[in-house]
Amino acid sequence: MYWNKEAETLKRDELEKLQEKRLKSIVNYVYKNSRFYREKFKELNLKISDINSIDGITKLPFTQKSDLRDNYPYGMLSTDMGDIIRVHASSGTTGKPTVVAYTRNDIDMWSEVMARSIVAPGGTKNDVLHVAYGYGLFTGGLGLHYGGERVGCTVIPASGGNTQRQLLLMHDLKSTILACTPSYAIYIAEYAKKEDIDPKEDLNLKIGIFGAEPWSESIRRRIEDALDLKAFDIYGLSEIVGPGVAQECEEQNGAHIWSDHFFPEIIDPETGEQLGEGEEGELVFTTLTKEGMPLLRYRTGDRTVLEYDKCACGRYHPRIMRIRGRTDDMLIIRGVNVFPSQIEHVLMKIPEVGSHYLLIVDKKGPLDILTVRVEVTDKIISDKVKDLMKLEEKIKNSISNALGLNVDVELVEPGEIPRSEGKAVRIRDLRKEKRG
Amino acid sequence: MIKQISIFLENEPGRLVKVAKILGNANINIRALTVAETSDFGILRLIVDDPERAYSILKENNIVVVMDDVLGVEVVDKPGGLARIAEILSNQNINIEYVYAFVTNSHEKAFIVLRVDEEERAINVLKENDVRILTSEDVTEI
Numbered sequence: 001m002y003w004n005k006e007a008e009t010l011k012r013d014e015l016e017k018l019q020e021k022r023l024k025s026i027v028n029y030v031y032k033n034s035r036f037y038r039e040k041f042k043e044l045n046l047k048i049s050d051i052n053s054i055d056g057i058t059k060l061p062f063t064q065k066s067d068l069r070d071n072y073p074y075g076m077l078s079t080d081m082g083d084i085i086r087v088h089a090s091s092g093t094t095g096k097p098t099v100v101a102y103t104r105n106d107i108d109m110w111s112e113v114m115a116r117s118i119v120a121p122g123g124t125k126n127d128v129l130h131v132a133y134g135y136g137l138f139t140g141g142l143g144l145h146y147g148g149e150r151v152g153c154t155v156i157p158a159s160g161g162n163t164q165r166q167l168l169l170m171h172d173l174k175s176t177i178l179a180c181t182p183s184y185a186i187y188i189a190e191y192a193k194k195e196d197i198d199p200k201e202d203l204n205l206k207i208g209i210f211g212a213e214p215w216s217e218s219i220r221r222r223i224e225d226a227l228d229l230k231a232f233d234i235y236g237l238s239e240i241v242g243p244g245v246a247q248e249c250e251e252q253n254g255a256h257i258w259s260d261h262f263f264p265e266i267i268d269p270e271t272g273e274q275l276g277e278g279e280e281g282e283l284v285f286t287t288l289t290k291e292g293m294p295l296l297r298y299r300t301g302d303r304t305v306l307e308y309d310k311c312a313c314g315r316y317h318p319r320i321m322r323i324r325g326r327t328d329d330m331l332i333i334r335g336v337n338v339f340p341s342q343i344e345h346v347l348m349k350i351p352e353v354g355s356h357y358l359l360i361v362d363k364k365g366p367l368d369i370l371t372v373r374v375e376v377t378d379k380i381i382s383d384k385v386k387d388l389m390k391l392e393e394k395i396k397n398s399i400s401n402a403l404g405l406n407v408d409v410e411l412v413e414p415g416e417i418p419r420s421e422g423k424a425v426r427i428r429d430l431r432k433e434k435r436g
Numbered sequence: 437m438i439k440q441i442s443i444f445l446e447n448e449p450g451r452l453v454k455v456a457k458i459l460g461n462a463n464i465n466i467r468a469l470t471v472a473e474t475s476d477f478g479i480l481r482l483i484v485d486d487p488e489r490a491y492s493i494l495k496e497n498n499i500v501v502v503m504d505d506v507l508g509v510e511v512v513d514k515p516g517g518l519a520r521i522a523e524i525l526s527n528q529n530i531n532i533e534y535v536y537a538f539v540t541n542s543h544e545k546a547f548i549v550l551r552v553d554e555e556e557r558a559i560n561v562l563k564e565n566d567v568r569i570l571t572s573e574d575v576t577e578i
Contacts, residue, residue, distance in 0.1 A: 194498075377500065381444050381501065381502045382479075383551065384472075384479070384551070385473070388477065410476050412477075413444060413499075414500060
């Protein structure tokens with residue numbers, strides 16, 4: 001299903017033409033209106049007329065998260081404060097938060113891409129959209145909210161937390177779409193089970209729109225089984241707009257980047273060079289239509305591969321074939337590069353393993369060691385230690401076979417791994433904690 | 437056969453306290469217990485007077501627990517009691533995976549709990565040697 005059929009089904013050449021036109025116009029716009037970019041252009045001796053085609057984008061400088069931090073809070077704006085009607089901020093895990101600002105047109109564009117993102121997996125105006133993303137400075141809650149209203153859904157602004165009430169609301173108000181982080185979806189499913197609520201019988205969910213953290217295909221299957229819905233990946237980041245930068249369609253085969261608004265590139269994170277189609281690297285976005293805080297070639301830190309072939313849904317908008325993780329989340333364990341999402345994928349294929357896990361990285365002498373902590377479930381407890389040790393072996397072997405990585409496995413009691421109602425914490429790096 | 441409760445415990449201070457308190461508060465009496473442990477976890481095995489109730493109360497408290505049948509036999513509480521049972525089994529080449537024992541109030545009889553690799557055959561040879569196999573009632577009524 002399409003929200004904006006014309007924009008969503010543009011052919012590849014039509015898209016490129018539009019992107020080129022919009023790129024030239026945004027470059028012109030930021031040069032005129034952003035002190036930050038004007039200075040950058042001068043530093044690089046770059047003229048707007050140098051950017052005369054879409055390929056010319058590689059001449060543009062990158063924008064980094066540190067640029068947003070250095071110009072905190074309003075230094076990256078391309079408009080007067082009078083035109084800004086909203087700000088959001090990302091949680092500053094390191095130092096100050098990153099502030100982003102929207103004009104009325106920006107909010108309108110965001111609502112448009114969010115509406116597409118709700119309709120693409122099958123949402124309609126008849127749906128009851130339960131938004132369990134946090135409302136506030138985080139873009140998740142309000143992003144889904146405005147998109148839902150644009151489509152005409154009945155929006156339940158539940159926000160995060162109080163899972164008991166969430167379930168009550170979903171049951172009583174007959175929610176059909178659940179939007180939250182995948183880790184919170186798992187938590188809701190677990191909670192429901194504990195409270196003897198059977199999602200198949202007691203809830204009406206049919207679609208899940210889950211994002212704000214990388215999640216694997218095997219977690220998708222688990223959530224779908226546990227909550228009796230079809231789960232779809234939504235991608236976004238506040239610097240670009242928030243959720244709704246990309247969204248999976250009914251094919252469940254990668255999130256379509258709404259590339260008439262956000263132009264994607266894949267680059268080599270080391271050299272900064274643009275990579276060819278099908279190559280894995282860091283995802284970079286140029287906002288083509290933003291007014292308040294347009295960004296050129298913003299480095300997301302997310303590693304992925306883009307698929308440009310036409311999707312069975314009829315869209316040519318390129319698809320993000322699963323975010324492997326953030327460039328800075330990549331673990332290097334004794335020389336093996338591994339993303340936590342890859343370990344998750346292996347773990348969740350083992351039926352005896354519960355849905356929560358924690359990866360602990362530490363150093364033993366000169367060696368990095370990775371401990372995978374998983375919770376014991378009723379499915380595997382027995383009176384024999386041997387059986388549990390067998391499971392530990394099974395986990396070790398599966399990870400070693402799939403990723404060529406030797407890990408330690410630690411079984412803990414259920415509930416021992418912290419649950420999250422927002423973004424899940426899956427890694428503890430004791431090497432950093434010790435240094436810090 | 438008698439009911440045994442097995443509980444997963446992390447190898448950390450306070451874990452046994454939690455389980456013992458849950459059972460104590462529910463007025464469940466522990467007849468015998470044994471712990472098998474590795475460096476990071478252990479399995480606590482229990483024989484209690486009311487296994488069904490113990491099992492459901494532990495479950496309610498989110499303890500990972502399983503209940504199954506184990507072989508229990510009665511011996512005279514005298515030196516050589518265990519040796520006799522072990523010998524009967526070993527003569528038949530039946531392996532004991534784990535074993536623990538407790539005495540009854542009268543101090544005349546001891547109960548031995550056994551996990552063996554070939555349960556059915558073990559029961560038969562023990563019966564042939566006039567060893568009494570315990571039932572759930574035996575444990576409840578101590």
